[in-house]
Amino acid sequence: MLEELRNWVWKANLELDQSGLVKLTWGNVSGIDRDRGLVVMKPSGVPYSDLQPDHMVILDLDGKVVEGHLNPSSDTRTHLCLYKSFPKIGGVTHSHSVHATQFAQACREIPCFGTTHADYFFGPVPLARALTPDEVTEDYVGNTGKVIVERFTRLNPMEVPGVLVSHHGPFTWGKNAMDSVRNNIALEVLAEMALGTIFLNPSAGPIPKHISDKHFLRKHGPNATYGQKA
Numbered sequence: 001m002l003e004e005l006r007n008w009v010w011k012a013n014l015e016l017d018q019s020g021l022v023k024l025t026w027g028n029v030s031g032i033d034r035d036r037g038l039v040v041m042k043p044s045g046v047p048y049s050d051l052q053p054d055h056m057v058i059l060d061l062d063g064k065v066v067e068g069h070l071n072p073s074s075d076t077r078t079h080l081c082l083y084k085s086f087p088k089i090g091g092v093t094h095s096h097s098v099h100a101t102q103f104a105q106a107c108r109e110i111p112c113f114g115t116t117h118a119d120y121f122f123g124p125v126p127l128a129r130a131l132t133p134d135e136v137t138e139d140y141v142g143n144t145g146k147v148i149v150e151r152f153t154r155l156n157p158m159e160v161p162g163v164l165v166s167h168h169g170p171f172t173w174g175k176n177a178m179d180s181v182r183n184n185i186a187l188e189v190l191a192e193m194a195l196g197t198i199f200l201n202p203s204a205g206p207i208p209k210h211i212s213d214k215h216f217l218r219k220h221g222p223n224a225t226y227g228q229k230a
Contacts, residue, residue: 001058002058005031005040009030009041009091009177012031012093013029013048013051017048026095027094028073032083040177041059041073041076042057042073043055043057043073044073057071061084075094078094081142082148082173086157091175092177093184095169096169099192101169103194104164104166104167105167108127110190117190117194118211121159123159125164125187125190126151127151127166128165144168147165148171159220161180170184
């Protein structure tokens with residue numbers, strides 16, 4: 001079932017590992033078949049070096065395993081919440097990449113200081129609040145998804161393809177699984193650049209809006225000019 005999507009999600013998980021963003025078995029990537037309402041998810045705790053396409057777990061949007069003999073990632077319910085709340089996304093990636101996680105642990109969003117950031121995010125990388133004790137007790141993983149969705153009440157997830165969860169780390173998404181990994185890679189680089197900017201100039205302000213708008217819109221949207229036409 002879903003052999004092509006299984007392979008893509010497997011390759012996306014390997015790409016996440018090979019990017020250097022994860023250590024040990026940290027991190028996970030999933031992808032969704034919107035027509036069938038099924039999600040392909042990385043299994044929990046399996047070393048990336050051992051990972052195979054048939055290890056991927058297929059679930060419905062309620063979290064019921066449809067196919068697979070391994071337990072899905074412990075972050076599965078966060079992914080499912082994002083798929084249900086953001087209907088245009090096709091893949092989700094979670095990592096504990098060092099620089100982005102430093103911002104999450106400091107409970108600080110990442111300001112848009114320059115054009116590299118503006119190429120990927122239409123504004124700062126937002127910060128989702130910390131979970132309450134009751135939310136942790138009730139459903140830690142599912143409520144992690146809910147605080148992300150709550151943070152996006154006035155944001156477009158297709159213009160801001162990622163978030164930092166307070167005290168936790170980054171989640172990113174995209175049009176498919178591999179796209180969500182690339183956004184996670186970009187987020188980590190932006191976080192490292194921002195930390196250097198703050199170190200060199202603690203009073204640095206955000207990039208002027210007319211410049212950030214130019215860079216984002218030249219790569220995204222109906223009038224984008226970046227890259228080659230299909």
